Amino acid sequence: MIVEWSLGSPQRFHWDGQKLVPHDPPWQPGWGLPPVNYGLVPEYHNPADNAELDAVWAGQVAIPAGTVLTGEVLGMVWLEDGDHKLILGEPAQPWEMDLEGLLAWFAGRGPRLASKEEAVGFVQSLPRRPTAPPGLRR
Secondary structure, eight states: OOOEEEESSSSEEEESSSSSEEESSOOOOOGGSSSSSEEEEEEEETTTTTEEEEEEESSSSSSOTTBOOOEEEEEEOTTTSOOOOOEEOOOOSOOOOOOOHHHTTTTOOEEEEHHHHHHHHHTTTSSSSSOOOOOOOO
């Protein structure tokens, strides 16, 4: 996972396939600040929004944008529009994140918490892209 938007930060970035660039438009107050570290898994393409697979990191510490994280699939925020968000994290750690805030962040899109098994099945159904993010912080 590549972090594009750090927990609680108004600074948002977008992965252009090779590097992070400032998000356009920049953060808007109506969006709310992210209750999680938000980013993407560049190896997978989600046809629901014609972009890389979105992911969030299960943790309560802000992680700098551009950081590459490796973790286990813990679950997923399932959304009615199909633009689901993987929940990734350390396998032995309890989920230390604001789940209520995360689901509220996607209000209006019918969010629900999906199991690890449902999340893994969703990932396996997606087209895979051979992508290796160069030069990012680990």
